[in-house]
Amino acid sequence: MDHQEIFDQAIQGMLDSLKNEQEMTEKQRRILESAIKLFAEKGFHASSTSEIAKDAGVAEGTIFRHFKTKKDLLYALVAPMLIKFASPLVLKDVKRIMGDAEQPADQILEQLLHNRLELINQNWPRMKIIMQEAQFHPEIMDAIVENIAREARLLGENFVQTRMDAGEFRDLPVKAVIRAIVSTALGYIFFQHMFPNEENDRTEEIRTMVDILLNGIKRKNPD
Amino acid sequence: MDHQEIFDQAIQGMLDSLKNEQEMTEKQRRILESAIKLFAEKGFHASSTSEIAKDAGVAEGTIFRHFKTKKDLLYALVAPMLIKFASPLVLKDVKRIMGDAEQPADQILEQLLHNRLELINQNWPRMKIIMQEAQFHPEIMDAIVENIAREARLLGENFVQTRMDAGEFRDLPVKAVIRAIVSTALGYIFFQHMFPNEENDRTEEIRTMVDILLNGIKRKNPD
Amino acid sequence: MDHQEIFDQAIQGMLDSLKNEQEMTEKQRRILESAIKLFAEKGFHASSTSEIAKDAGVAEGTIFRHFKTKKDLLYALVAPMLIKFASPLVLKDVKRIMGDAEQPADQILEQLLHNRLELINQNWPRMKIIMQEAQFHPEIMDAIVENIAREARLLGENFVQTRMDAGEFRDLPVKAVIRAIVSTALGYIFFQHMFPNEENDRTEEIRTMVDILLNGIKRKNPD
């Protein structure tokens, strides 16, 4: 079985497991939740199926009735996240927001960050697992790139280019600007989980972040 | 053995393994290098000692003659990195650079980023392992926080505050400014390793990054 | 974990494994029997779990499903013996026999020896293992002393003292008398297993042993 096959199969597995997350039985959900908890806490390889079973309160065999393989369990918990980020619905939303040339960039970025960070925070354990395991499971990495990164990049480039053409943004390499934006978001997540104890007012923080970011990017208005 | 003991012991293990990295035997070095390679590629838990042995061209038992435990092997490859980042020598350098109020912030940040990114890039596999495993091995995380993060934070705060007092930087929350700086660096690393194929001129990229960053932070001179 | 904890845990393990020896599954019993056989033949440390598995006709993993640890396997085979010797039921029996001042000492000792030697012989491999390993596993030794030796000693002292007070036994150090009795029993076991081939009529042999023993202990009646 070559890489492509593995990949296809994995993707298929993800899609299969996807449809139903809503229609899952009680036990399936409990298994999935325990897997999320443990994978996030200790990593995929360091969590054993027996632990998951115990934590979920089911027999070990039950796991394999619902998820053919331990790896399928991983896929089953990764896939919905990818879908959520990639779903046309969501992207249409994003597109609409970003495409609105009338709306000030500040508002757009603030909304965007709020929106995405909220999504990430609400699903933090899953996100952590994805970021961890994407490095070691090319199928997952590929799925991210294919389904999210590529599209997001286009969206971003379009947004930046538009503003640049309109003279709102300075004349900088588009890639650098996008990197600055993404870095801002990633860095925020990083700090949040690295130093989780410090209280913070997210709305205010985002405002400041965007302020710094856009001040760095925008053309200085000569007023 | 409670957590503190484990931690102390781990640190001690790191220090022990440290002194010699230069005076390592051929085999020790080969083992360490294979471990670095495999841990970076597949993760700590997913790499077996037998694989490492095979890759290093030694008997499996030989690993344990030189590194009491698989975890000690991890420590032995983590520790020198932490030391390199934390070494007073390096920090003094950093201190000197950052403390020089005469030097323009641009130059300081460019130098700093260059310097640190170089260090990280030259030791990328190790860095990847550290970032991966710190999440699951509290001793490593603690060592990072105790020996690096804390000091770096103070240094950063001092630098930012000084510039702010001097009116060079805008009046922003210090934490937010530091976060912006760190995010810039982290984001750069992230992009570099997420999309490794794109050619790039690091010096130029850093200049642009610092440009955006400082434009965002600095008070706009009314010229 | 200090010694006491280890001990308590070991005892707990013994008790846990105890309840069920009757309700053991077929495989458990086979494992236990193979362990008994091999430990007795070659010693605890010289018998490997893989050998035991092979002898029992199960997979090696199966052993560890039923007995958390190789040592637990040892406990599981030691504990029932200790219980058998220490069980109040048995001791009450012994007490009754020994406490009956009317019954001649000859009969008491003969019954006692018969009874205990039978017990030991029927469980000889286990007994051999216990005697072997008690020397190296303080928990086992402690369990013996706490649960059997202490009680047995009191019982013995009481018996001897009573007979002495009644003038039936000579005026000798109680400890020496007890030692003589116990030595008789131990020596018999020793000879039996050192030179197993010689046919013997146990009833007759015991009678002779008790004869010699009591002749040595009893006051000579002047008739």
Add this chain to the structure above:
Amino acid sequence: MDHQEIFDQAIQGMLDSLKNEQEMTEKQRRILESAIKLFAEKGFHASSTSEIAKDAGVAEGTIFRHFKTKKDLLYALVAPMLIKFASPLVLKDVKRIMGDAEQPADQILEQLLHNRLELINQNWPRMKIIMQEAQFHPEIMDAIVENIAREARLLGENFVQTRMDAGEFRDLPVKAVIRAIVSTALGYIFFQHMFPNEENDRTEEIRTMVDILLNGIKRKNPD
């Protein structure tokens, strides 16, 4: 290699290692002593050569320079004991004592017990090892039986028979009498090492033991 060959080779090994115990080098003696200590403490299989080397303060390789095999180390420590017990010199002594029909049995037994118990006590760790390992190493067991037990038995039977013929001992099965004597000795050793803390006056204890023993065996004189 069949059993006989193993046996012959083992015996040869013992003899080889024997000659020199006096002419051993410092290191050899230290190795042997550490082996004795550790084998007695933890058993043969549970003691590793590396432990022995560390305890003896030599390199691990050094052990194998002097003792071809770990088992040879065992033989080297067992053999001198067997020799000591079996040496014609000693036996001649014993023979002389036991053969002296004039001497009262009490004195003979007291002397004998004193003598042998002293020998055993002075070499207790070795004795413990021999008793332990003889059960698992047929060569050792055979050596004991061939060189000691057989001879001792003859000696004992002769002694008992003589006294019986002379009317000093009651008319009992010779084997039973011998067993009583040996049991007395073994039991004493057992108690001594089972309850080592109680102070004791050996001379007095032996006198009592022999008193009980002979009272049990001797014909009651009608004085």
Add this chain to the structure above:
DNA sequence: AATGAATGAGGGTTCATTCAT
């Protein structure tokens, strides 16, 4: 003679997975 690095077989134990119930 003495060392200690190197070996690889084998140790006890855990693992993901299967299957009869």
Add this chain to the structure above:
DNA sequence: TATGAATGAACCCTCATTCAT
């Protein structure tokens, strides 16, 4: 559908032994 006993490969690690120095 759910179970959990059973599996045997693979895990990390220790062992007795060898051998170049």
